[in-house]
Amino acid sequence: MTAGIKLAAALSGGVDSSVAAALVRQQGYRVLGITLWLMRGKGSCCSDGMKDAARVCEQLGIAHHIVDVREQFEETIVDFLVTGYQQGVTPLPCSRCNKELKFGLLLDYARHKLGIDRLATGHYARNGFDPETDRHWLARAVDRAKDQSYFLYDLSQEQLASAVFPLGELTKDQTRAIAAELGLSVAHKPESMDLCLVEAAGSMRNFLDNHIDTRRGEIVDTAGKILGEHDGAHHYTVGQRRGLGVAAAQPLYVVAIDAANNRVVVGGREEALTHECIARQVNWVSIAEPTAPIQAMVQVRYRAQPVEATIIPLPENRVRIVFTDAPQFAICPGQAAVWYGGDRVLGGGIIA
Known part of the structure; x- marks a missing residue:
């Protein structure tokens, strides 16, 4: 059923996306690799990732396209993240990146430039079509520890119709084993544990400090009593316990960020x-x-x-x-x- 059908494989240069591309090629698809150039610098979303993706495509014998979306990434993800922290919320950039860039700009490129309407990614998730509801469905991966359906919840029906998730029925260990068996150059590449933005900047704190002016302000309890001082409200998130710098008889947690007044509100666990x-x-x-x-x-x-x-x-x-x-x-x-x-x-x- 898949023989000869053209399919784009989104390649980051990591193990998961590389194995996904290899699997759909084995299934008979005519595969082309596509990598999004998201930002300058080194890391999985920068030059290192593109080089590794190119090597994998060469090993698999498939063409490799690089799509420069640095400007769109800055506007769609970086500005979104920075604005959120300035407003006192903790944004979720991964789900937005999946919807707007991977299954947005990348899929649009595949459709309009390459004539391809199917996109395989290295996400751990499963999908299909239910004729009874007339809807495309999304489900957790078999490997619950690696399941990424949470980050894919915002995909539209049209986007799900084009999505192929080859790793949905595999565990991470099985994915690693396949990469080693195929001799892929990334088979033993360490897994990225942070957001690509964090990886590029060194830490989330560094990333945010590069974009948001640090303003000292008050740390207060839920009654408004001043307990201490913070060095930037964007350094805190709801539920945080460590690094508050406030002495108290009981453990304190961040229960709210009052961005309008540049205050971090803390309280006991029950208040959170x-x-x-x-x-x-x-x-x-x-x-x-x-x-x-x-x-x-x-x-x-x-x-x-x-x-x-x-x-x-x-x-x-x-x-x-x-x-x-x-x-x-x-x-x-x-x-x-x-x-x-x-x-x-x-x-x-x-x-x-």
């Missing part, structure tokens, strides 16, 4: 608990938008355990999420809330 939250810019994935509340398992951070909740549709593309069993700790504005039915992604949105 919440029974519900609002998600905006909702994208319904494996099901159409419901007309009544539904029950689902909700994940409020990438590494958070899913918890049972009621999802209540609201006007203006929003939902209210009410946690069923217990209040949740450190619900962080700017992160995604993604709700699941079994392994399938039902929908998701940005925490307000």
Whole structure:
């Protein structure tokens, strides 16, 4: 069924995307490799990644295209991230990058320049089409430890229709083994543990300090009492405990960022608990938008355990999420809330 069908493989120069490209080639697709040039410097999204991707394409015997999107990356991801931190939220750049760049600009390039409508990536996720609902679905990967469906919740139906996730049924160890078996040059390349932006800048703190002027301000408790001083509110995120520099009888956590007044608000663990939250810019994935509340398992951070909740549709593309069993700790504005039915992604949105 796949023999002769043209497909673009998004290559970052890492093990996962390289094995994904190799697998779809083995399946009979006519594969072309595409790498997005996201930023200047060294790292997986810069020159190092492009060189490794080129070597893999040479090994696989496929053409390699580099698409310069540095300007769009600056506008779509860097500015988005910086603006979010300036506003006191903790943005989720990976989901935005997947939607706007990988399955946006890269897929558009493949369609309009190369005549290709299928895009394979190294994401650990699964997808397909359900004729009963007439919708493309997205689901968790078999390897739950590596599952990246959380970062893909915002893909449209059209984007999912073009997506191919060859690693969805594999574990990371199996992916490494395939890379070694094929003799890929990146088989033993260490896994990148940080955002590409962090990797390029050395740390998130360095990255933000390069873009945001540091302004000292107050650290206060939830009653407004001044407890100390911070060296830049953008250095903090909701739920943070370490590095507050405030002495207290009990452990303190960041419970809010008051960007308007340049204040970091801290409190005890119980003050960081919440029974519900609002998600905006909702994208319904494996099901159409419901007309009544539904029950689902909700994940409020990438590494958070899913918890049972009621999802209540609201006007203006929003939902209210009410946690069923217990209040949740450190619900962080700017992160995604993604709700699941079994392994399938039902929908998701940005925490307000």
